[in-house]
Structures are given as structure tokens and as C-alpha cells.
Amino acid sequence: MIALIRRLLVLFVRILVGARSEWRGCAPDPSRRIYFANHNSHIDTVAVMAALPWPVRRLTHPVAARDYWGTSALRRFIAEKCLRAVLIDRKPAPDSNPLEPLERLLEEGRSILIFPEGTRSATDEIAPFRSGIYRLACRFPDVDLVPIHLDNLQRILPKGSMLIVPITCTARFGKPLRVEPGEEKDSFLARARAAVIELADGGHTA
Amino acid sequence: MTSLFSIVLAAILGLLAVASAIGFILQRRATEPGSVATVQNLNARIRSWWIMVAVFGGAILLGDTATVILFAFLSFMALREFWTLTPSRRGDHLALFLSFFVVLPLHYVLLGTEWYGLFAIFIPVYAFLILPAVATLTGDVNEFLARSARVQWGLMLTVYSISHAPALLMLETGTPSALLLVYLVVVVQLSDVFQYVWGKLLGKHRFSPNISPSKTIEGLVGGGASAILVGTLLYRLTPFSPLQAAAISTVIVVAGFFGGFVLSAIKRDLNAKDWGYVIEGHGGVLDRLDSITFAAPLFFHIVRYWFTT
Numbered sequence: 001m002i003a004l005i006r007r008l009l010v011l012f013v014r015i016l017v018g019a020r021s022e023w024r025g026c027a028p029d030p031s032r033r034i035y036f037a038n039h040n041s042h043i044d045t046v047a048v049m050a051a052l053p054w055p056v057r058r059l060t061h062p063v064a065a066r067d068y069w070g071t072s073a074l075r076r077f078i079a080e081k082c083l084r085a086v087l088i089d090r091k092p093a094p095d096s097n098p099l100e101p102l103e104r105l106l107e108e109g110r111s112i113l114i115f116p117e118g119t120r121s122a123t124d125e126i127a128p129f130r131s132g133i134y135r136l137a138c139r140f141p142d143v144d145l146v147p148i149h150l151d152n153l154q155r156i157l158p159k160g161s162m163l164i165v166p167i168t169c170t171a172r173f174g175k176p177l178r179v180e181p182g183e184e185k186d187s188f189l190a191r192a193r194a195a196v197i198e199l200a201d202g203g204h205t206a
Numbered sequence: 207m208t209s210l211f212s213i214v215l216a217a218i219l220g221l222l223a224v225a226s227a228i229g230f231i232l233q234r235r236a237t238e239p240g241s242v243a244t245v246q247n248l249n250a251r252i253r254s255w256w257i258m259v260a261v262f263g264g265a266i267l268l269g270d271t272a273t274v275i276l277f278a279f280l281s282f283m284a285l286r287e288f289w290t291l292t293p294s295r296r297g298d299h300l301a302l303f304l305s306f307f308v309v310l311p312l313h314y315v316l317l318g319t320e321w322y323g324l325f326a327i328f329i330p331v332y333a334f335l336i337l338p339a340v341a342t343l344t345g346d347v348n349e350f351l352a353r354s355a356r357v358q359w360g361l362m363l364t365v366y367s368i369s370h371a372p373a374l375l376m377l378e379t380g381t382p383s384a385l386l387l388v389y390l391v392v393v394v395q396l397s398d399v400f401q402y403v404w405g406k407l408l409g410k411h412r413f414s415p416n417i418s419p420s421k422t423i424e425g426l427v428g429g430g431a432s433a434i435l436v437g438t439l440l441y442r443l444t445p446f447s448p449l450q451a452a453a454i455s456t457v458i459v460v461a462g463f464f465g466g467f468v469l470s471a472i473k474r475d476l477n478a479k480d481w482g483y484v485i486e487g488h489g490g491v492l493d494r495l496d497s498i499t500f501a502a503p504l505f506f507h508i509v510r511y512w513f514t515t
Binding site: 018020152154155158161163164165166167168 | 282286287289290294296299300302303306482483
């Protein structure tokens, strides 16, 4: 039943926003990876999930904010059941490790999808990345981090609107990166953010 | 209608079978990378033609409602392709939402219920006034004139113009109106196909490298003339005499050419090669319907003015 709803959701998203994938820097592969993308709208998570081929999608868990996706039964259902999301605290209690559920998934050989900006940005600008992605990269130095750029989502469902405009969205997957030995946090975060920005051009050539 | 339509359909399927056979032979012969790519694209186009003929032919056979729904869906896809490439701002969001989910469906409902008076003015008058009015509510004046123009052009080209093809179904001319639609689509699309074939075989002189690098003068003249010839021979589908059919085919071909040309100019302006990706070998829906956007309204009004009873 859940599997059916899951598939219908993917189909619905495909019809509504296209949710195409464009593999530029790597090929789809079910091996464990950390996908990270720019964050503009509530559809981002579903759009990436719908763009992933099924063998990859079924082993990939998006990360969602508990303070939004955990607040009602419906949201919880969509996030946890339909999208296999893990909910984490954006403002964790001191001494707790909010990344713990993600680390557990990666240890099990599963992939995760994170939005390192931390929140949806209200413009096309990609906000500075928060440090979680660096900590994950250091903790799993042999896991590929795959940058994703989502275009048009800002225009499909902007922050503050409930109206979806069915413009086509493309998820562009870039060249995987890893943390270099001894690399500082700021330099890695800047590099990861640059990798997403680099994918931003539509690749249209006249 | 069914017997005439079956003959046309059989002829098209025969033509496609010949095209597929030629494509198969060319594929075996092509050796250098350049020609291999051309032949692969040709074969992708032919495969897509099979599907397009099946979808369009199937809708015609199912009847008027199915045909109108098919065109509503095509308009939706074309409008989406238009907005995927065209820039918009946050202040356009509501106008875009209304374009997709209010204006487009209402326009096709007016078409389906044959309310011609409102169908003819709903987008050019009411959408034209209401959508910019809605856009002012967000208070964003940045590029306001250009943004309003884009919203209106998107609707005019992809919804209003394209809908004039199925609008032929509401005309009483003494001949089955579905055949008029078949006639329009066959002449327009054959014109494109013949232009492509003549251009590939004989094309030397680029017509306008800035706008459409693949269009050649040889392709235009040869393709246009071939399509007009077929349009004349098909006069039995229509209420036209052979001479009238020749003249009207000429209008369709010339308008279709400019439709393709104007849509190409917009694509170049937006730095895109294709409108979309859904039709293998062709690009997007709008790449296939670009000629229809100009030919359909002209053909509709010619028939409506001179041939309705």
C-alpha cells in the first residue's frame, strides 16, 4: 500500500514538474553516497527523489527538518512513509548529535540526501552551507558526495506560496567530491557550494 | 468521414513504413561519425512520427471530445515548455498559476462547448487585462512591461493559437469538420518534413543562419512546393475546389514557415536549442507545433469566413 502511494507520488511529481535528471559528473549508482542539493522549495526533496532511478531511490533517504515535517500527521506520513525521510532537529539540544540517524543509515550502506543550506532560500542565491555536510564527509571519507543543482524550483513553488506552477525542473548531478586530507571546514564548505553553483547553468547552447 | 479518413491514414502509415525502411538502409550504410549522427536523429524522428500519428489518429477516431482534450494537453505541455525556458519573477507567480490552471482549461471548455464569441476574445481581451492586473498586486515593477508581454505571448502562442486547430471542429462547412483538422495538420507537418528532406538532400544556401541554422532556401522552396502540391491533391477532404485548395495550402505553408521561424527566434533569444525533450529526435511539443501556432488561426478564419454555411 505504502509502496503504491510512493509510486503514485513519484508519478504525480513527474507529471507536474517533469523531474528530469541529467547526470553530468557521474552515473546513477546504488552504492552509498551523500547527495546534496540547493534548497528552494518544498518540492525539492520529492523532485530529487523522483529524478533518481528506482534502484537508487529505494536506498536513498532524504533528510528533513523535524520542526516542519514532524508537526502534523500528514506531513509525517509524507516525509517518513512516502519519502523514507529521516527527520532531524535543526536546533539540537547541546551534547546531542543531530547527525546520528544519518550516520547510522550510511553505516548500513544506504545513501542520504541533504540540503546543506539548512533552510529554503527565498532567492536564487545559494546560501552558505552549514557544517553538517563537512562533519559527515570527515566521518565517512570514503563516501562520494554528489552535488545536485535543482533549477526552476524557486519558480515552481516559491517560499510563501501554496500554488504550484508546473514548470519543468531538472536535477543536475555533478562530479562527486570528497574531503581532502587535512582540509579545513570553511574551504570544504566553499568547495561543495561551488560544485552546486557550477551546475546552475542550464547547459543550453545555441 | 471514416472512409476518407481511413484512406488518408493508410497513406500516412504507408509513407511512414517507407521512411522507416529508408532509415534502416541508411543506418547500415552510414559510416562516418557526422552521417551516423544525422541518420540516428532521422530514425529517432521517424520513430516519434509513428507515435504522433497513432496519438493524433486515435484521438480523431475517438471523436471531437477526445481531440479537444488531446489539444488541451498539448497546449499545457507547450505552455510549460515556454515557461521552463522563459525567465519569470516571483511577482509573476500568480499570473502563471492562473495561465496554467484557469485560463488554459477555461479556454478549452469554451472551445469544447462551442461558445465561439467568448472563445475568440477570452485570451486576447480578458486574460490580456486580468493577468497584468493581478501581477500589480505583488508590487513588483521590475521589467513590468516585458513580463506582462511574456505572460500574454505564452498564452497566445501555446494556448490561443494552437487551439485554433481543434476549433475547426466547431465549423459547419458541409464536410466533416474533423477532416479539416486532418487537412491542416497533414499540410503543415508535411511542409516541415519536406523542408527537412529537401534541405538535407539539396540544401546549400542558408536562409537565416542567425535564427535557424538548418533552414536552407532549397529546403524552403522544394518543401513548400511539395506540401502545396499535396494540399491541392487532398482537396476532397475539404469544401475547397482544387484551385482554392492550392491557394489555401500556400497560406498554410507560408504561415507555418513563419511560425517555425518566429518560435526559433524566441528560442535563440532564450539561448536554447530545443523547447523541450519529450519527443525523441524533435525536441519538445512546441518544436513540433511551432508551425501550427501561425497556420492554425489563419486557416481557421479563412474557412470560417468563406466556407461556413
